[in-house]
Amino acid sequence: MHPSLKAPHPENEAILAEAVTGWMFSRDQASQSLGMKIVEAGAGYAKLTMRVRAHMTNGHGICHGGLVFSLADSAFAFACNSRNQKTVAAGCTIDFLAPAQVGDELVAEAVEQSLNGRTGIYDVTVTNQNGKRVALFRGRSQRVQGEVMTEEP
Amino acid sequence: MHPSLKAPHPENEAILAEAVTGWMFSRDQASQSLGMKIVEAGAGYAKLTMRVRAHMTNGHGICHGGLVFSLADSAFAFACNSRNQKTVAAGCTIDFLAPAQVGDELVAEAVEQSLNGRTGIYDVTVTNQNGKRVALFRGRSQRVQGEVMTEEP
Amino acid sequence: MHPSLKAPHPENEAILAEAVTGWMFSRDQASQSLGMKIVEAGAGYAKLTMRVRAHMTNGHGICHGGLVFSLADSAFAFACNSRNQKTVAAGCTIDFLAPAQVGDELVAEAVEQSLNGRTGIYDVTVTNQNGKRVALFRGRSQRVQGEVMTEEP
Amino acid sequence: MHPSLKAPHPENEAILAEAVTGWMFSRDQASQSLGMKIVEAGAGYAKLTMRVRAHMTNGHGICHGGLVFSLADSAFAFACNSRNQKTVAAGCTIDFLAPAQVGDELVAEAVEQSLNGRTGIYDVTVTNQNGKRVALFRGRSQRVQGEVMTEEP
Numbered sequence: 001m002h003p004s005l006k007a008p009h010p011e012n013e014a015i016l017a018e019a020v021t022g023w024m025f026s027r028d029q030a031s032q033s034l035g036m037k038i039v040e041a042g043a044g045y046a047k048l049t050m051r052v053r054a055h056m057t058n059g060h061g062i063c064h065g066g067l068v069f070s071l072a073d074s075a076f077a078f079a080c081n082s083r084n085q086k087t088v089a090a091g092c093t094i095d096f097l098a099p100a101q102v103g104d105e106l107v108a109e110a111v112e113q114s115l116n117g118r119t120g121i122y123d124v125t126v127t128n129q130n131g132k133r134v135a136l137f138r139g140r141s142q143r144v145q146g147e148v149m150t151e152e153p
Numbered sequence: 154m155h156p157s158l159k160a161p162h163p164e165n166e167a168i169l170a171e172a173v174t175g176w177m178f179s180r181d182q183a184s185q186s187l188g189m190k191i192v193e194a195g196a197g198y199a200k201l202t203m204r205v206r207a208h209m210t211n212g213h214g215i216c217h218g219g220l221v222f223s224l225a226d227s228a229f230a231f232a233c234n235s236r237n238q239k240t241v242a243a244g245c246t247i248d249f250l251a252p253a254q255v256g257d258e259l260v261a262e263a264v265e266q267s268l269n270g271r272t273g274i275y276d277v278t279v280t281n282q283n284g285k286r287v288a289l290f291r292g293r294s295q296r297v298q299g300e301v302m303t304e305e306p
Numbered sequence: 307m308h309p310s311l312k313a314p315h316p317e318n319e320a321i322l323a324e325a326v327t328g329w330m331f332s333r334d335q336a337s338q339s340l341g342m343k344i345v346e347a348g349a350g351y352a353k354l355t356m357r358v359r360a361h362m363t364n365g366h367g368i369c370h371g372g373l374v375f376s377l378a379d380s381a382f383a384f385a386c387n388s389r390n391q392k393t394v395a396a397g398c399t400i401d402f403l404a405p406a407q408v409g410d411e412l413v414a415e416a417v418e419q420s421l422n423g424r425t426g427i428y429d430v431t432v433t434n435q436n437g438k439r440v441a442l443f444r445g446r447s448q449r450v451q452g453e454v455m456t457e458e459p
Numbered sequence: 460m461h462p463s464l465k466a467p468h469p470e471n472e473a474i475l476a477e478a479v480t481g482w483m484f485s486r487d488q489a490s491q492s493l494g495m496k497i498v499e500a501g502a503g504y505a506k507l508t509m510r511v512r513a514h515m516t517n518g519h520g521i522c523h524g525g526l527v528f529s530l531a532d533s534a535f536a537f538a539c540n541s542r543n544q545k546t547v548a549a550g551c552t553i554d555f556l557a558p559a560q561v562g563d564e565l566v567a568e569a570v571e572q573s574l575n576g577r578t579g580i581y582d583v584t585v586t587n588q589n590g591k592r593v594a595l596f597r598g599r600s601q602r603v604q605g606e607v608m609t610e611e612p
Contacts, residue, residue, distance in 0.1 A: 023212070024211075024212030024213075025212065027210075027211075027212045027214070028210075028211045028212040028217070029207060029208045029209070029210050029211075030208065030209050030210060030211050030216075030217035030219065030220060031211065031212075031217070033208045054182060055182045055183065055186045056182070056183050057180075057181070057182050057183060058177075058180075058181045058182075058183050058184065058227075058230065059176070059177030059178065059180045059181040059184075059230065059234070059301070060177075060239070060241065060301075061180070063183075064181070064183035064184070064223060064226070064227070065223075065226050065230075065242050065245070066183065066219060066220070066222050066223025066224070066225075066226040066227065067183060067219070067223065069219050069222045069223070069226070069245075070217060070218075070219025070220065070222070070223065071219070072219075073217070073218050073219040073222070074211075074217070074219065077211065077212065077218075081212070086213070088213065088249070088252075089218050089249055090248070090249060090396075090425065090446065091246065091247060091248040091249065091397065091446055092218070092222075092246070092247050093244065093245070093246040093247075093399065093552050093597070094244060094245050094246075095243070095244040095573075095580050095597070095599060096241070096242055096243060096244065097573050097575060097580070098575070099241075113592075113595060114554075114556050114592060114595070116556060116557070119396065119448070121554050121556070121595055133572075133573060136572060136573070136580055136597070138552070138554070138595070138597060140396065140397055140446070140554060142425070148212070148213075243549075243578065243599065244550065244599055246399050246444065246552065248420075248427050248444070248446060250420050250422060250427070251422070266439075266442060267401075267403050267439060267442070269403060269404070272549065272601070274401050274403070274442055286419075286420060289419060289420070289427055289444070291399070291401070291442070291444060293401060293549065293550055293599070295578070329518070330517075330518030330519075331518065333516075333517075333518045333520070334516075334517045334518040334523070335513060335514045335515070335516050335517075336514065336515050336516060336517050336522075336523035336525065336526060337517065337518075337523070339514045360488060361488045361489065361492045362488070362489050363486075363487070363488050363489060364483075364486075364487045364488075364489050364490065364533075364536065365482070365483030365484065365486045365487040365490075365536065365540070365607070366483075366545070366547065366607075367486070369489075370487070370489035370490070370529060370532070370533070371529075371532050371536075371548050371551070372489065372525060372526070372528050372529025372530070372531075372532040372533065373489060373525070373529065375525050375528045375529070375532070375551075376523060376524075376525025376526065376528070376529065377525070378525075379523070379524050379525040379528070380517075380523070380525065383517065383518065383524075387518070392519070394519065394555070394558075395524050395555055396554070396555060397552065397553060397554040397555065398524070398528075398552070398553050399550065399551070399552040399553075400550060400551050400552075401549070401550040402547070402548055402549060402550060405547075454518070454519075
C-alpha cells in the first residue's frame with residue numbers, strides 16, 4: 001500500500017472536516033433555525049456560536065437549558081462526524097455553571113477526548129462573550145454504518 | 154399549630170402545582186415556540202408533549218438531540234418548580250435510545266425521585282406516539298432564593 | 307423454525323441468569339472482598355447486599371462513595387451479563403442522596419431499562435436497611451465479543 | 460481590611476491544601492486499604508496513584524470499575540476539600556475508555572473546573588503507567604457546614 005494511504009494527512013483531515021461540517025450544517029434545520037454559526041471545524045473538533053434571543057428564554061427569564069444544550073450538542077455532532085463516518089450521540093451530560101441572558105453571544109467548543117473503535121468521548125465548553133463559562137458538556141458518540149456525505153437522491 | 158398547617162394537603166399541592174406550571178409556561182417562550190403543550194402537572198410531576206417538525210431536524214435528518222433534551226428539560230423544570238419554590242437545573246444526563254422522526258408526537262413524563270433540602274433528582278422518560286422510549290433523562294435540581302410566581306412589575 | 311427456538315422461555319432465562327451470575331461472582335474477587343452477597347438474579351436483573359465496615363469509610367467518617375458505587379456497579383454488571391453475552395460498562399452516573407454509615411446493610415437493585423442491539427441502560431437504586439435511598443446509579447452497557455461462561459483453560 | 464486578608468496567598472493555599480489532604484487521607488480507611496498514595500495536593504487539585512491488585516478484579520478478570528471509580532473519587536474528594544471547607548460529592552459521571560489490568564499503576568489527577576458558591580465541578584483523568592487513559596470522571600461537589608480539620612474529641 002502506498003504510504004500516503006495508510007494514515008490521513010493532517011491537512012487532508014482538516015479539509016475533510018470542513019467539508020463534512022458544511023454539508024451537515026446545510027441540512028441541519030434545527031441548528032440553523034436557532035441561529036447557530038460555525039466558527040471553526042477540524043478533525044474531532046468544532047466551534048460554534050449562538051446568540052440568545054428572547055424566544056429562547058424559559059419561565060425564569062433566562063436562556064432555556066435545552067437550548068444551551070442544543071448548541072453544545074451541535075458542536076459535539078460536528079466534531080464526532082468530522083471524519084465523514086456517520087456517528088450519533090449515545091448519551092450526554094451537562095452541568096450548568098451560570099445562566100445565559102438574552103443578548104449573550106454563546107460560544108461552544110468541542111474537543112475530542114477519546115476515540116476507541118466506534119465510540120468516542122467529546123468535551124464541550126460553552127462560554128459567553130465575556131469568557132464566563134456557562135456550561136460543561138460531555139458527549140459519548142457511537143459510530144453507525146455509512147458515511148455522512150452521500151449522493152443526494 | 155393547627156394540623157392543616159403542618160403539611161400541605163395533597164389537593165392543595167395539586168392546585169398549586171397547576172397554577173405554578175401554568176404561570177411558568179405562559180412566560181416560557183422557548184417551550185412555547187417549540188410547540189410544547191402541558192398534559193398534566195402535579196407536585197413534583199409534569200407531563201408534556203411536543204410534535205417533531207421539519208425545522209427540528211439535524212444533519213442526519215432526525216430530530217436534533219438538543220430538542221429532545223429541551224422537551225425533557227422543560228418537564229423537569231415544571232416538576233421541580235411545582236411547589237412555587239424557585240429552582241434551577243444544576244446538571245442533567247440524557248441517554249438516547251431511539252431516534253425521533255418528523256411527525257412524531259413525543260411525550261415527556263417527569264417524576265420526582267428525591268428531594269433533600271435544596272436539591273432534588275428527577276427522572277424524565279421521553280416516548281413517542283407508539284410508546285417506544287426515545288430517551289431517558291435525569292436532572293439534578295437546586296433550589297435558589299425566592300418564589301416562582303411573583304407580582305408583575 | 308420450532309417456536310420454542312424463537313424466543314427464550316422466561317424460565318430458561320431465569321435459570322441462565324442465575325448460572326451466569328454465580329459463575330461471574332465466583333471469579334469476582336473485588337465484589338467478594340467487599341463482602342457483597344447476591345440476593346437475586348434474573349434476566350436483566352440483579353439484587354445484591356453489602357454491609358458497610360470500618361475499612362470502607364472515607365476522611366469524613368462515612369462510607370466512601372466509591373464503594374457505594376462499587377456495589378451498584380456490581381449489580382449493574384450482573385444484570386447486563388445475565389444472558390451470557392459478555393458485556394462491559396461504557397459509562398455510569400451516580401447521584402448520592404444520603405450518606406451510608408458503618409454497620410449499614412446496603413441493598414442494590416439493578417433493573418434493565420433498555421436493550422437495543424449491543425447497548426443497554428440499567429438503573430440501580432441503592433437503599434439502606436431502613437429503606438432510605440442512598441444513591442441512584444445509571445449504567446450504559448456495551449456488549450463485546452464472546453460469552454461470559456467459558457471453559458476454563 | 461488589610462490586603463493580605465482579602466485573598467489567600469497562593470503559597471498559603473498550597474500549604475493548607477497539603478495539610479487538609481494529609482489530615483483527610485490519614486482518616487480515610489477506604490483509600491488506604493485500597494493502597495492509594497498521594498502524589499500531589501494543591502488548592503482544587505489532587506493527584507493519586509493506586510496499583511491494581513488481584514483482589515480488585517471482577518468476573519471478567521479486569522479491574523472492577525468501582526475501584527477505578529474509587530481512585531477517581533478520592534482524588535475528587537481531596538481536591539474539593541482542599542480549602543478546608545467540608546465538601547461532599549453530590550453526583551459523578553464516569554466513562555470507561557480502556558480496561559485496567561492486574562499490576563497496572565493507575566494515576567488519577569483531579570482538576571477544579573468551576574467553583575460557584577457552594578458547588579464545584581472537578582474533572583478527573585485516570586491513566587495507567589503507559590499514559591493510556593483508562594477513565595474520564597466528572598464530579599459535582601456540594602459544600603456543607605463546617606471545616607474538614609477539626610479538633611479530635
